[in-house]
Amino acid sequence: MQRLRTFLDHHCDDQALVAVIDGLMVACKDIAYRLHMGSLAGVLGSAEQENVQGECQKKLDVISNDLIKFCLKGMPEVKGMASEEEADPVACNPDGELLVLFDPLDGSSNIDVNVTVGTIFSILKASANDDATHEATYLQSGKQQVAAGYVLYGPSTLLVLTTGNGTHTFTLDPRVGEFFLQRENVRIPATTKEFAINMSNQRFWLPQMQNYVADLLAGEEGPLGKRYNMRWIASMVAEIHRILTRGGIFMYPYDNREPQKPGKLRLMYEGNPMSMLVEQAGGKASTAFEDITAVEPTSIHQRVSVVMGSADEVETVVRYHA
Numbered sequence: 001m002q003r004l005r006t007f008l009d010h011h012c013d014d015q016a017l018v019a020v021i022d023g024l025m026v027a028c029k030d031i032a033y034r035l036h037m038g039s040l041a042g043v044l045g046s047a048e049q050e051n052v053q054g055e056c057q058k059k060l061d062v063i064s065n066d067l068i069k070f071c072l073k074g075m076p077e078v079k080g081m082a083s084e085e086e087a088d089p090v091a092c093n094p095d096g097e098l099l100v101l102f103d104p105l106d107g108s109s110n111i112d113v114n115v116t117v118g119t120i121f122s123i124l125k126a127s128a129n130d131d132a133t134h135e136a137t138y139l140q141s142g143k144q145q146v147a148a149g150y151v152l153y154g155p156s157t158l159l160v161l162t163t164g165n166g167t168h169t170f171t172l173d174p175r176v177g178e179f180f181l182q183r184e185n186v187r188i189p190a191t192t193k194e195f196a197i198n199m200s201n202q203r204f205w206l207p208q209m210q211n212y213v214a215d216l217l218a219g220e221e222g223p224l225g226k227r228y229n230m231r232w233i234a235s236m237v238a239e240i241h242r243i244l245t246r247g248g249i250f251m252y253p254y255d256n257r258e259p260q261k262p263g264k265l266r267l268m269y270e271g272n273p274m275s276m277l278v279e280q281a282g283g284k285a286s287t288a289f290e291d292i293t294a295v296e297p298t299s300i301h302q303r304v305s306v307v308m309g310s311a312d313e314v315e316t317v318v319r320y321h322a
């Protein structure tokens, strides 16, 4: 079995990038340990405070964020970082050449009910004269990403990673604290019969999305001509992992509850990294109107409408919105 570092050394000629990915896993292994200790680690429940998103933070949101920040600050290759849990970007090492953007614990509302959550990260290049405290330094489109990944804290702890040459999965062996290659070059089936969306928002969607989902529900007798199944875990990392494993389509589309926000999910550290992973596995990732990775960011915490997964199904959604 191939260790993560051995795989990276063979597949990625950017040694700074290899070091940052390998180093980031130190924090993720600690997060995995604390999650799997559950109530015994005394870290469940609310942190009794809100983050920059106005969301109530869990204790593990704060702990995970601090662990990752500490880890990245210790790496000379990291110039700066931006977190879902931090209002502003954080400068790390002035001679660093990489920027790390992350959601330290996505799906954390599931922690207290013992459901899978994950860490999502996106890595961009920085220029020598970039100021890592300035938001503008990080505002690069998803196509500029040099790497993206997530660590899935489920029954087993998995790393799913791309450095631009395919999407690959690794399993953590907790006995030795090492990630080992599980699947190389994961491929998403082009077609699917499984969709994931929060149906309770149906009345807020655009008519085009309402029409598409109504046709999904019409099954064999409808215009899409097949019976679909539905999943909703309320944890994007778990949904995307299912789709990378067996296909499907995940949607958190625009809704009119807050017209100034085009969706719930965040572009820079959720939409973009997940889009890179999905596209590198042969899938598609769209806002329903354009590729997510083509969106030119205007703020670090901006939201984006998300439709991603099996290529043919995403193309169908795009056709409904043409």
Ligand code: P6P
Binding pocket: 106, 107, 108, 109, 198, 234, 235, 236, 237, 252, 264, 265
């Ligand atoms: P809802 C988790 O809070 C998250 O950001 C994603 O991981 C997940 O897909 C979505 O929000 C769930 O949202 O509205 O169903 O709770």
